[in-house]
Amino acid sequence: MCSTCHESIELQSGTDTAELTSTLPHAMVPAHCASTPASQLKVWQVWQGTHTFWCDGRIMVGPDIGVTFFAALVTTAACMVFWVFVCSTLPLLVFAGSTILYLLTLTFMLLTATVDPGIVPRNMHMEDAEAASNAQATRAVEINGVSVPLKWCHTCRIWRPPRASHCSECNVCVERFDHHCPWMGQCIGRRNYRFFIGFVVSVCSLCIYIASFSLLAFINVMNALKVRLLFERVVQGFQRVPLTGTMLVFPLLILLCVGPLACYHCGLVVENKTTNEEIKGTYSINNPFSRGWRLNCQEACCSQLEASRVHPRSLASEELGASMWRSDGAEALRVAELPVD
Numbered sequence: 001m002c003s004t005c006h007e008s009i010e011l012q013s014g015t016d017t018a019e020l021t022s023t024l025p026h027a028m029v030p031a032h033c034a035s036t037p038a039s040q041l042k043v044w045q046v047w048q049g050t051h052t053f054w055c056d057g058r059i060m061v062g063p064d065i066g067v068t069f070f071a072a073l074v075t076t077a078a079c080m081v082f083w084v085f086v087c088s089t090l091p092l093l094v095f096a097g098s099t100i101l102y103l104l105t106l107t108f109m110l111l112t113a114t115v116d117p118g119i120v121p122r123n124m125h126m127e128d129a130e131a132a133s134n135a136q137a138t139r140a141v142e143i144n145g146v147s148v149p150l151k152w153c154h155t156c157r158i159w160r161p162p163r164a165s166h167c168s169e170c171n172v173c174v175e176r177f178d179h180h181c182p183w184m185g186q187c188i189g190r191r192n193y194r195f196f197i198g199f200v201v202s203v204c205s206l207c208i209y210i211a212s213f214s215l216l217a218f219i220n221v222m223n224a225l226k227v228r229l230l231f232e233r234v235v236q237g238f239q240r241v242p243l244t245g246t247m248l249v250f251p252l253l254i255l256l257c258v259g260p261l262a263c264y265h266c267g268l269v270v271e272n273k274t275t276n277e278e279i280k281g282t283y284s285i286n287n288p289f290s291r292g293w294r295l296n297c298q299e300a301c302c303s304q305l306e307a308s309r310v311h312p313r314s315l316a317s318e319e320l321g322a323s324m325w326r327s328d329g330a331e332a333l334r335v336a337e338l339p340v341d
Contacts, residue, residue, distance in 0.1 A: 030179070044312035048122065059114055059313035062170055064185035068113045071183050075105060075206075078201065078250060082210050085243040086217050094213050101206040108199035115325040116308040117189035118175035119166055122156040131157050137211035162287070165276055178268075181276040188275075194301050197269065200262045207251035207258070214248040217241070291310040 044057035079102045087095040139150040150159045165177035176190035222233045238245040273291040
């Protein structure tokens with residue numbers, strides 16, 4: 001085990017809360033909170049990322065949440081057209097099945113967009129001299145016999161845990177950073193990756209389901225036409241039931257975009273890699289985090305969800321002196337010795 005992992009540059013637990021409150025950087029306080037006493041400001045009110053908070057910090061969303069609402073609107077509109085114009089000609093079970101897939105898709109979308117992806121809190125009270133010293137230093141941790149370097153984040157002033165990266169869109173460091181998804185308006189990381197996988201798979205399933213039964217309904221319409229040539233039957237079918245034909249083509253177009261993405265991420269799950277690592281070729285030869293495809297899949301989809309390290313509704317004066325601001329490499333200790341399948 002690398003001895004540097006035991007080093008700590010966190011604030012001393014005995015630091016006086018009043019002192020932390022008085023030294024709260026003025027730039028951290030938004031204009032609409034300027035009249036609020038510093039001792040009463042909450043973490044979400046002095047948040048330096050680009051996230052948006054609703055309901056007094058109970059809900060956190062990314063900077064691109066408008067795109068997420070648009071995606072949800074398109075999904076809902078497509079399903080409503082399918083329910084009204086296609087399911088009305090098919091058995092009731094078809095409607096029930098599509099409803100279940102639709103609810104699963106929206107649930108995974110909601111979880112992906114609102115769950116903390118694994119944000120590593122900043123260390124806002126580090127002195128400039130110490131930050132400059134850390135920027136010139138090097139640290140590493142040994143994981144399954146492989147030396148993994150720890151990177152210093154100049155923005156957050158922390159030593160990033162292994163596999164963490166700073167997202168320029170959200171302006172935060174995220175553990176096991178995969179990518180920033182504009183459609184979810186959120187980073188995809190350690191704590192919401194499983195929900196992202198569920199969303200992608202459920203979207204593919206919903207597209208295949210809608211396209212399949214739309215094709216069945218469309219064939220029933222074509223069989224009722226008294227035309228011999230297939231091309232003419234297809235054209236007349238689209239003229240007679242244009243919305244059914246649309247629900248046959250539109251989901252397939254979505255599937256052409258999302259299907260390869262689902263296959264790509266399934267491959268990453270099996271190899272225990274992230275999109276960020278795959279693009280950069282970080283572990284193209286020897287991946288110290290891979291434990292065999294069974295344990296890799298279990299880790300990505302079924303492992304226990306770790307508690308969030310950010311507490312938006314807590315008082316900023318209390319959180320700034322808590323262990324959530326630890327900036328050393330101790331987070332790597334939990335992955336230093338991984339069992340291999």
